[in-house]
């Protein structure tokens with residue numbers, strides 16, 4: 087008798103389901119992790135209903151897609167869409183056997199009541215606190231850890247929005263109003279100064295959010311806010327009696343986002359209009375200009391999700407400002423709250439309309455779900471008027487506004503884009519879901535900063551990625567010449583749009599001699615990295631010919647055919663741009679960091695003369711402009727990044743951004759994705775998309791499933 091017969095698990099009531107899950111894993115519909123979790127539960131509880139085991143697999147699957155739980159009702163209504171199965175909307179051709187059974191077939195005939203009943207299991211599922219691996223609340227099924235994150239984050243927010251700050255105390259009202267007036271002197275009687283209102287809202291309680299689109303002045307506002315707070319703190323105790331300056335830290339979710347804020351904050355602090363404050367320079371000196379990543383701030387430790395700073399070892403600060411908060415996921419938010427001392431305040435800055443974090447939990451989107459309509463109570467409106475002198479539309483007031491509504495403010499005017507800017511107008515129309523307006527903006531050919539190209543064959547892709555296809559922009563014929571002048575107030579000269587030829591040529595022409603000193607190579611690397619940031623091709627998908635996996639080798643081939651890239655050795659060549667895809671604390675590199683491969687001189691011990699060797703240059707992102715050189719062989723999780731997914735581009739900005747959409751509709755291509763892609767463009771934006779795909783995308787919204795917003799609307803504060 088064959089001994090293996092005894093080792094094989096006996097068939098159980100879960101065997102057919104697990105076989106289906108296996109096919110999904112093979113097809114790339116489900117992660118092996120999700121299947122293992124379901125199999126583990128099936129093994130622990132052979133009596134569990136298969137619908138419970140399926141729910142567990144799908145709840146785990148949804149986490150991988152950024153949802154903090156499984157919405158049972160949505161899965162029953164339209165399983166393919168709610169679960170994104172098949173992924174990216176396209177089933178891969180099967181090489182053998184019959185096509186996989188889709189989730190809709192497994193759920194056929196299942197009612198919500200039946201699924202709810204199947205989820206009743208003493209050891210596997212509970213309705214809240216406990217130790218069961220699953221939590222079932224309303225129509226939502228959670229893995230316990232994520233239910234716990236939602237619970238603790240909503241409690242932390244509820245506690246902090248109810249925590250008044252010293253600056254908002256009635257006896258401090260006159261000083262607050264005075265300092266706000268000192269910082270915001272240009273009064274425009276006709277329009278509400280939302281930046282001033284935002285400062286007032288943010289100083290009022292221990293938690294607040296300032297949201298706004300690109301260039302609406304989030305950085306400008308927060309720097310003024312910090313000036314107000316430091317001024318009030320320093321002057322506490324009366325004349326001549328110096329108060330204590332607040333301990334303030336600034337952080338962002340990724341190295342790239344931190345580096346960007348590092349660049350803009352120093353000049354915002356230098357340009358602060360402090361003339362009306364007696365202690366102007368002391369205030370300026372008390373505003374931090376160094377921005378760190380959230381991981382570094384909390385003190386990440388290799389191989390563990392726990393941080394050095396936590397409830398037992400809180401951060402030594404009074405105020406934490408987190409920028410690019412749309413990229414914060416639920417788990418990170420939970421770690422931040424855990425590490426905050428009880429009396430410290432937290433301010434989130436970000437664009438609520440951008441794509442949410444890749445990890446589970448659309449924290450900013452959830453918290454700002456009601457920001458467009460304000461929902462300020464009479465109390466809030468009266469207090470804001472008293473301290474800012476600003477009035478706003480009664481439509482933004484709501485007697486039933488929640489405590490969280492009172493802590494959220496939306497900046498409504500873009501100062502980066504002028505009224506004639508196509509990028510600004512496009513972003514607005516896409517955000518409003520107005521397809522016809524988007525078409526009109528392109529058709530009018532009135533905007534010098536936007537171009538539309540379709541179809542994209544090899545020749546037009548080459549034009550775009552090599553030279554930036556400048557002829558597509560109204561008023562441009564070549565990539566030479568002065569470019570244009572910004573039409574907004576600063577009249578900045580804007581050089582013409584470029585493609586990848588720009589940085590590759592600069593890399594070749596400015597390379598120092600082999601015997602040049604190291605600082606010359608550092609300066610060269612800084613220039614190459616800055617030049618690389620002048621153009622980026624973004625796309626929606628990972629796989630397929632129009633995903634990063636298909637585009638990267640294709641673009642490298644086009645650049646090689648132009649003589650811009652050398653042959654590769656072991657996958658590496660000078661000029662190869664790489665994106666870090668996993669945090670590497672040993673190397674000090676974070677997921678999302680981008681570096682460029684360059685040739686550096688190195689002398690082997692056995693040789694007298696130096697020879698060229700490849701290193702990858704990363705900007706350290708600490709505002710010093712230093713370069714971090716890394717041996718390619720030490721980089722374990724990197725990919726070429728001639729094409730970058732829009733998801734990975736969050737927190738970055740490029741002078742010329744090109745967005746390539748797939749030639750067919752896909753559930754991944756949504757309004758938020760297109761908006762995020764457009765708003766990565768600073769000066770020039772090229773859209774490469776079929777009109778009907780664009781229109782479909784604008785009409786499709788990311789529907790993140792989670793209970794944070796519902797909890798905060800319900801909680802008794």
Ligand SMILES: Nc1ncnc2c1ncn2[C@@H]1O[C@H](COP(=O)(O)OP(=O)(O)OP(=O)(O)O)[C@@H](O)[C@H]1O
Nearest residue numbers: 281298299300301302303304305306307350501502
């Ligand atoms: N009230 C204002 N009046 C005039 N210019 C302003 C005002 N506020 C901001 N700006 C200018 O608009 C530009 C964008 O401002 P800022 O960087 O603060 O916006 P942001 O919302 O932080 O942008 P981002 O989208 O990059 O996060 C800057 O050049 C800034 O100087």
